[in-house]
Amino acid sequence: MPVLQIKDLHVSVETENGTKPILKGVDLTAQDGETHAIMGPNGSGKSTLAYTIAGHPKYHVESGSVTLDGEDLLAMTVDARARAGLFLAMQYPVEIPGVTVTNFLRTAKTAIDGESPAIRHWIKDVKTSMANLRMDPSFAERNVNEGFSGGEKKRHEILQLELLKPRFAILDETDSGLDVDALRIVADGVNRAKASTNLGVLLITHYTRILRYITPDFVHVFVDGRVAEEGGPELAERLENEGYDRFLTATNVG
Ligand code: ADP
Ligand code: MG
Ligand code: MG
Numbered sequence: 491m492p493v494l495q496i497k498d499l500h501v502s503v504e505t506e507n508g509t510k511p512i513l514k515g516v517d518l519t520a521q522d523g524e525t526h527a528i529m530g531p532n533g534s535g536k537s538t539l540a541y542t543i544a545g546h547p548k549y550h551v552e553s554g555s556v557t558l559d560g561e562d563l564l565a566m567t568v569d570a571r572a573r574a575g576l577f578l579a580m581q582y583p584v585e586i587p588g589v590t591v592t593n594f595l596r597t598a599k600t601a602i603d604g605e606s607p608a609i610r611h612w613i614k615d616v617k618t619s620m621a622n623l624r625m626d627p628s629f630a631e632r633n634v635n636e637g638f639s640g641g642e643k644k645r646h647e648i649l650q651l652e653l654l655k656p657r658f659a660i661l662d663e664t665d666s667g668l669d670v671d672a673l674r675i676v677a678d679g680v681n682r683a684k685a686s687t688n689l690g691v692l693l694i695t696h697y698t699r700i701l702r703y704i705t706p707d708f709v710h711v712f713v714d715g716r717v718a719e720e721g722g723p724e725l726a727e728r729l730e731n732e733g734y735d736r737f738l739t740a741t742n743v744g
Contacts, residue, residue, distance in 0.1 A: 492522040492559050492575070494658050494690060499554035501535075501542050509550070512538045514715035516554070520658065520708075523688040527701055527726060530712030531734040536694045537581050538715075540662040544578045545571060558658065572602050575657030579647035579664055581694075586634035591646065592616070594634045595653055602654055619652040622682065624675055640667030648679035651689075658690040659683070665700035677703030698730040713737045 501513035512535045520526045528536055542549045543556055545568040556563045558574050566574065586594060595616065600606040607615075620627065623645045635643055644664050651659055661680070665673055677700060683689045693704060701709075701723070709725040710717045711734075718737055719725065 492657050492690065494520045494576075494692070495555075495557045495560075496539075497555045497557075499539075499542070499556065500552040501538055502550050502552055503538065504548050504550070511552070512549075512715050513542070516712075516715070516717060518692075518710060518717065520690050520692060522657065522690050523684070524707045525684065525691040525693060525704060527706035527709045528692055528694045528712060529696065529698070529709060529726065529729060530718075531738060532696065534712040535715040536696075536712050537662055539712075540578060540580065540660050540692075540694060543571075543576070543660060544568065544580070569601060572598075572654075572656075573604070577651055577654060577656035577659040579644075579651070579659065579661045581662040581666070583635050583643050583647065585636045587636060589634050590631050591634055591649075592630045595650065598650065598654060602656075615653060619649055619679075622652070623649055623679055625649065641669070641672045644668055644672070644676050645679075648676050648683075651683050652679055655683075655687050656689065657687070658692070660692045660694065662694045663696065664693070665695055665697060673700060674703060680704050698726045701726045711737065
């Protein structure tokens with residue numbers, strides 16, 4: 491059974507004033523098909539976890555491990571991580587000037603599968619997924635993330651998720667900046683991917699709102715670079731009512 495395992499992960503980030511420790515011993519295990527919500531106040535290190543797993547060069551793993559099926563993800567190139575079945579949707583996706591959505595998707599699919607997709611099926615799959623996400627067909631010819639609105643960026647991420655069919659997806663604040671209708675469309679896309687491929691999901695979110703549409707199996711609360719509390723979906727409800735106040739003492743307000 492595919493399993494994403496994070497063990498005692500310590501990560502620091504390079505800043506202008508030197509190295510700053512951010513993650514201070516994160517442990518988390520996610521099985522195939524499970525949805526894990528990672529919640530927590532701003533600055534608690536949620537995006538740092540996503541960037542680290544993505545292999546962003548600014549984030550240094552001081553100790554600990556991240557494995558997929560026992561394979562050391564952190565030792566892999568960024569491409570190899572994607573081929574191993576990992577998908578990352580970043581909080582702030584980058585623009586790729588001169589590369590259209592269509593070409594980007596095809597190139598990514600080819601790189602991940604090791605062969606280019608059969609053209610007829612592929613075109614049909616892209617059309618179907620775009621329609622599911624209520625995306626205008628002309629969107630396919632735009633350059634990746636160039637001038638995309640917040641909602642378009644998020645839909646584009648979910649379009650990739652549907653078409654690339656990863657085994658584990660890490661979605662960082664996929665809910666941010668979405669109105670209720672767009673949130674539903676995006677959440678439906680994640681749920682479709684979960685149903686069709688038994689996708690495992692780490693759903694990073696500050697707010698509980700998206701968890702009304704994507705039910706987590708487990709909730710982990712990040713505070714000051716560590717998992718401060720864990721539970722089931724009821725923990726998200728509690729956070730919805732109480733916020734993060736009880737986690738924020740004078741020493742860890744970040
Ligand atoms: P979250 O996603 O939970 O809001 P982040 O992982 O973005 O938290 O940030 C955690 C802490 O690390 C914050 O104090 C933030 O300022 C700091 N940090 C993260 N990335 C960088 C960076 N590239 N340069 C400087 N500080 C950073
Ligand atoms: Mg933040
Ligand atoms: Mg963040």
